């Protein structure tokens with residue numbers, strides 16, 4: 420499989436504070452990656468560095484052969500980086516359908532396909548963003564990111580704060596996106612064990628450095644390696 424994303428020796432942070440140190444990461448087209456680590460280790464900062472909103476101190480980022488190291492966030496979005504932020508950021512005063520069509524770019528994903536993936540959203544097509552439950556807002560945020568037809572989708576804790584039944588529904592949709600649709604993605608997730616089952620690769624950060632990079636299937640078979648870095652409860 421051709422390489423989609425390559426990050427080499429990336430160091431980055433905010434202002435004077437350095438958060439990430441010499442991050443190396445490679446992702447092939449059609450592969451998904453779980454980004455794990457305890458609170459505050461730099462997971463969101465790594466995603467922020469890929470979309471281009473941190474201060475870079477060194478290293479490079481290449482997407483589909485194009486060097487994006489010096490590119491603005493807008494140029495990175497145009498190059499095919501889609502992003503679902505932790506706070507979801509949907510348009511609250513637009514309908515579900517308008518949220519989707521407002522950002523649409525040509526490609527295989529259109530509103531009908533998003534509604535096929537999230538039937539709940541189809542039922543709420545004419546509801547305003549602020550009339551949706553937390554789970555529906557998350558589905559809309561994912562749907563909206565798909566509408567730009569990204570080469571790479573970044574998801575920051577998509578299941579955070581949602582009821583267990585909605586978490587299951589979302590994980591099922593992510594599984595379909597990763598496994599059946601072959602979407603390339605990086606997902607930050609607290610439910611380590613659950614996300615290992617959906618993803619091809621895993622990296623674990625500790626104090627801004629990659630301390631473990633492994634096939635997710637291998638980590639399912641060798642759970643003690645995750646427990647070592649995440650603690651027993653988080654690795655479960």
Ligand SMILES: Nc1ncnc2c1ncn2[C@@H]1O[C@H](COP(=O)(O)OP(=O)(O)OP(=O)(O)O)[C@@H](O)[C@H]1O
Nearest residue numbers: 433434436438456457458459460461462463464465
């Ligand atoms: N905008 C910012 N300005 C300055 N420092 C920041 C900013 N955002 C995060 N940090 C710091 O960067 C470090 C890493 O934070 P980050 O949010 O990337 O971690 P995380 O692994 O995503 O944690 P969590 O699981 O709690 O979201 C923390 O020490 C945090 O205080």
